Amino acid sequence: MSDQDIKPVEPTEEPVAKFDRRSLLTVAGAAAVAGWATVRFPKPGVPLHRSAAAARSSVAIVKASSYNVELAQRMLEGVRLCELEVKGKKVLLKPNLVEWDPSTNINTDVAVVSAALEVFRQLGAADVKIGEGPGHRRDTYDLAQQARYRKEVEKFDGLFVDLNRDDVSPVKNFANEAEFYFPNTALGADLIVSLAKMKTHHWAGATLSMKNFFGVVPGSVYGWPKNTLHKIGIDRSIVELSRVFRRTFAIVDGIVGMEGNGPIQGTSKQAGVLVMGRDLRAVDATCCRIMGIDPARLEYLATSNGLGNFYEADIQQRGEAIASVRTNFKLIDKFTDIRLA
């Protein structure tokens, strides 16, 4: 695979996010030295104008009260509502497989992974693989074992690519890096399906389909954790990854998500939904609204101009209405100001 150059995203009329009074950097004084690590960066305010560019994006919300319902059928309904073309494509399913803790729900549930495998095969994909590159654990296969992927996804080992240890190729001009390396399996896919988990996140506010792309950054180059992304900035990295990977679809597992101190140490939160769409920014904005989070207050969403729609008016909601499934996810103190009114 040869070097790939990322095309810059065309600017839209959407302005840079403004900052409100509350978002001014809180500089702790000497008395607060012990808590200096909690000093926050400003949160963006609501952008001034809607994008003039795009057509409306379809986002499907499908109810599923548990992982024991006929998930594949419901997922298929959602995918069809989004008019996704799959036939003949090489599809990579990218779950969120992070850590294992039986007391909570960190990872995309194996039932969602199995259902997606069935759906994309049924829709005529030429090939369906599963790939993930966890950010903390070296032993991806052990993690997949603990999360029951190896047990419950038929022939899992033959379908799975450890994206941390895949062959890689450079992509030019990613953030500040002249060259940034990505797994060939991800670069070569016709369609990457972000099988994300609906979770709060103690740095980004929420982790959904766009943040899930951290898992395509190879640990063999960037390490465990992928600290380079934190140095670039979490929000900026999310946006940059979305610029690189444009042939995508999102299925967010919100059947049981995570609230509070996510993405690892939070508590389980049932939202009872799968949220799907071709426009990942629109999907994430919709998930935020379901979680009771103002998407305009999440920096990565407010600053990912040109990468999809964001405003409710620009999103064609299919399936369930947001209001019928909204359930506020608990937020840690530092994020109470992102609560949707």
Next chain:
Amino acid sequence: MESVYLRSRREFLVRNQNSDGGWGYFPGKQSWLEPTAYGILALQGDPAAEAVTRRALQLVLSWQNSDGSFRPAGAVASPSWTTALGVTLASISGQAGPATRGVDYLLQIHGTEADDWLSKVISKLLPQVALDRDPSLLAWPWRPNATSWIEPTAHAILALKLAAHSSPRPSLAQRVDLGQRMILSLRCKDGGWNYGSRSALAVELPSYPETTAVALLGLTGRSASELKSPLEYARKLAGAAQAPLASAWLRVSLALHGAPMPPPDPNQAVESNDILLAAVEALGAEGGNAHLLAPPNGDRKS
């Protein structure tokens, strides 16, 4: 006589060497320095694999950059933590020039937390404030301009100790000591190590068995009192069912600490297509080469 366990893993490695002389993480994939380094170590001294290891070593040495660092793969030009593995291999194979250049590079590198002025001021003026990281404990990142973490630090310590044996320098001993103290300072409450963070937002984080084993690789030579509790924890892990990679690393690590685990089933043939796993398993097998990772005349400070 070599067990089926060791022989099958060595044969698997020989069979799956790439045409450039290296090994990928999986058969037929791009060569990377990490599986290549452990492949060489696993096969070292095997007369049937002499030509194989020679070609592999040539490839690794060709990946040394002009600044002394080693690239992680032929396909990736930038320097990385694998410099430590390059130095280890160069030291073990008597390649003094590449080893010295690699050591010079490692001595220049440290995690960015050491340059954080706020942490430095706090640790100096308010020593009672518990910082997540002590900026004075210089350690190693996965790649330059990033924070230091457990695994690259353990590998760098191992490399410097092996290099110090043939070419002692006070600066090596000092960095080894600082790196080891960094590892000790980031031990999780449960007794082991994860990637290098004890807690997040005041909530304790768990350790991982495979990272605990690698952390211990970097701690050989510390005092018995410092190692007592970590080794007890590692033995406890070793006594329970673990994933293959964790078991393999624990076996190598505990052997280096003189507390070997019972040998694996000698008749267990290679079961996975994971080349790094096969190499580490072979390294830690009875009759394997784990001893190569210890300085030849014991673990003295240089």
